Amino acid sequence: MRKSFLFIDTITNKVDAKGRVSLPSDYRAILKELSTEIVCYRSLTAPCIEGCTEELLDKLAAEMENSMDFFSQEQDDLTNLIFGDAKRFPFDSTGRINLSEKLMKHAGITDTAVFVGKGRKFQIWNPENWAKEEARIRAEVLKKRPVLNKSAEAVHD
Amino acid sequence: MRKSFLFIDTITNKVDAKGRVSLPSDYRAILKELSTEIVCYRSLTAPCIEGCTEELLDKLAAEMENSMDFFSQEQDDLTNLIFGDAKRFPFDSTGRINLSEKLMKHAGITDTAVFVGKGRKFQIWNPENWAKEEARIRAEVLKKRPVLNKSAEAVHD
DNA sequence: TTACAGGTTATGGTATAACATGGGATTTTA
DNA sequence: TAAAATCCCATGTTATACCATAACCTGTAA
Numbered sequence: 001m002r003k004s005f006l007f008i009d010t011i012t013n014k015v016d017a018k019g020r021v022s023l024p025s026d027y028r029a030i031l032k033e034l035s036t037e038i039v040c041y042r043s044l045t046a047p048c049i050e051g052c053t054e055e056l057l058d059k060l061a062a063e064m065e066n067s068m069d070f071f072s073q074e075q076d077d078l079t080n081l082i083f084g085d086a087k088r089f090p091f092d093s094t095g096r097i098n099l100s101e102k103l104m105k106h107a108g109i110t111d112t113a114v115f116v117g118k119g120r121k122f123q124i125w126n127p128e129n130w131a132k133e134e135a136r137i138r139a140e141v142l143k144k145r146p147v148l149n150k151s152a153e154a155v156h157d
Numbered sequence: 158m159r160k161s162f163l164f165i166d167t168i169t170n171k172v173d174a175k176g177r178v179s180l181p182s183d184y185r186a187i188l189k190e191l192s193t194e195i196v197c198y199r200s201l202t203a204p205c206i207e208g209c210t211e212e213l214l215d216k217l218a219a220e221m222e223n224s225m226d227f228f229s230q231e232q233d234d235l236t237n238l239i240f241g242d243a244k245r246f247p248f249d250s251t252g253r254i255n256l257s258e259k260l261m262k263h264a265g266i267t268d269t270a271v272f273v274g275k276g277r278k279f280q281i282w283n284p285e286n287w288a289k290e291e292a293r294i295r296a297e298v299l300k301k302r303p304v305l306n307k308s309a310e311a312v313h314d
Numbered sequence: 315t316t317a318c319a320g321g322t323t324a325t326g327g328t329a330t331a332a333c334a335t336g337g338g339a340t341t342t343t344a
Numbered sequence: 345t346a347a348a349a350t351c352c353c354a355t356g357t358t359a360t361a362c363c364a365t366a367a368c369c370t371g372t373a374a
Contacts (some may be wrong), residue, residue, distance in 0.1 A: 014325070018359095022324050039165070044299070054163065061163055061276035065216075073202065077274075077294045083274040084291070086164040088183065092361055093325080125238070171335070174347085179334050249351060251334080 005030040007051075008117035012127065021113050027122065028095050037090035038097070040124070042055070046133070049103045049124040056064075056120060057086060078123040098152045162210070164188050165274035169284065176261065177253045178270050184279065186253050194247040195254065197281075198239050199263040203290065206260045214241040214243060214275050256281075 009022040023038070023142040029036065031053065040051045053081065064075060089097040099109070107113075116123045116130065125133065180195065187248040188195065198207045221236060225228065246254040256266070264270075266284040273280045273287065282290065 016325070025323060057165070058163055067315085076202065077297055079275045079278075079282070080273060080291075081294055081298050083165045083276045084164065084167050088184055090360085094362085096325085098178075098359075121273070152268075173335070177335090182333060247350090251352085253335090256347065 003064060006117070006119055007122040009115075009118075010117065010130075011115045013113055013115065015104075015111050015113050016107060017034075019104060020099070020126075021095045021099060022094070022096050023091050024115050025095065027115070028091065037088050039086050040089050040097075041086040041100075043123065044081075047129055048107045048133075049088075049099070049109075050121055051124065052121040054088065056082070061140075068081065096119060158312065163274070163276055164208075164279040165276075167274065167313070168272045170270055170272065172261075172266060172268050172270050176256045176258075178256060178281075179251070179253050180248050181272050182252065184272065194245045197254075197256075198243040198244050198262060199260060200280065201235055201238060203280070204286055205264045205284070205290075206256070206266075207278055208246075208281065209278040214240070217245075229269065261293050 007027055007030065009026060011026075013022050013024070014065070015021045027038075034053060034055070037054070038051050038058055039054050040049050042107075043050045064079060087100065089099075091097045099113070104110070104117075107124060108129060109124070110126075113125050114125045114127050114130045116125060164184055164187065166181070166183060167290070168183075170179045170181070172178045182197075192211070193213075194216055196206050196211050198209045199208050217236060218240075221233070246256075248254045256270070260281075261267070265286060266279060266281070267283075269284050271282045271284050271287045274283060
């Protein structure tokens with residue numbers, strides 16, 4: 001039986017001249033029994049790197065394989081985009097991975113990386129970009145709050 | 158021992174005068190326990206070579222015989238085209254395969270080959286053609302993003 | 315609260331192994 | 345018998361594994 005796991009918390013680590021970063025120890029602890037590597041790719045929607053287990057990608061591959069849509073153009077495009085961009089990043093006994101040039105450039109990361117937990121996935125950001133993004137998200141939530149309160153009142157009436 | 162069998166990442170390798178190319182080591186690692194050869198054929202829809210394990214073709218054949226009318230006549234023909242075109246390419250101890258003239262010509266490959274992971278399959282492209290294709294796909298997929306299926310969104314959110 | 319000790323994690327540097335690639339020898343095929 | 349495919353060895357380059365030290369965090373006791 002597979003135990004569930006979550007990437008949570010936000011951790012800032014340094015990136016050295018070779019592009020090495022320590023994966024947060026909490027993240028490693030989660031993977032310890034599963035593997036010693038994670039999969040990373042460029043986010044489609046944000047200037048950041050996304051990471052997940054290979055298991056998650058494999059699930060996607062299995063679904064596509066079984067969809068009988070062997071010759072669909074749309075599926076073809078999608079698989080190219082996802083699997084072509086993803087790459088395995090093994091980490092050694094000290095827990096570091098080697099970020100590629102492509103990923104660092106996409107996220108604007110030079111000497112510092114911020115790891116942000118997202119449940120089954122996590123993201124890696126440039127510190128300034130993450131600060132802005134977090135502020136944006138918080139503002140977004142606040143804007144919607146009055147609406148949420150209204151529905152709450154409806155419940156209490 | 159690896160549990161999943163995913164071709165991922167994009168790797169560029171040189172093709173020497175004899176038509177030899179190194180299969181990316183990650184791709185070889187996947188096959189290590191299964192075999193020392195890969196199956197390649199001309200893509201039906203794009204100017205590139207497609208590669209996969211013989212196992213995948215076998216699965217396709219099994220699906221055809223078990224669900225006679227699941228595939229349309231057209232897809233049936235397409236599948237037969239693939240079987241007719243496919244050929245086994247063994248790789249030696251250094252991990253190289255010998256691309257055939259037919260395949261190289263179809264993909265416009267001369268001295269450089271780009272391997273693009275597609276999950277259970279991969280593609281081999283001429284570098285310039287792949288650059289164009291990747292740009293096209295990114296634009297296309299972003300346009301259709303709201304329509305993407307659930308599993309894809311689970312990976313790319 | 316402060317200071318300290320012990321264990322864990324992060325980071326810098328270096329030795330080692332793996333890989334891609336070129337060249338040539340040997341075998342197979344037409 | 346020539347041409348082509350396969351195999352084997354050598355080498356430069358790059359990425360990986362390993363070790364050492366520094367920073368950090370946690371708990372305990374003054």
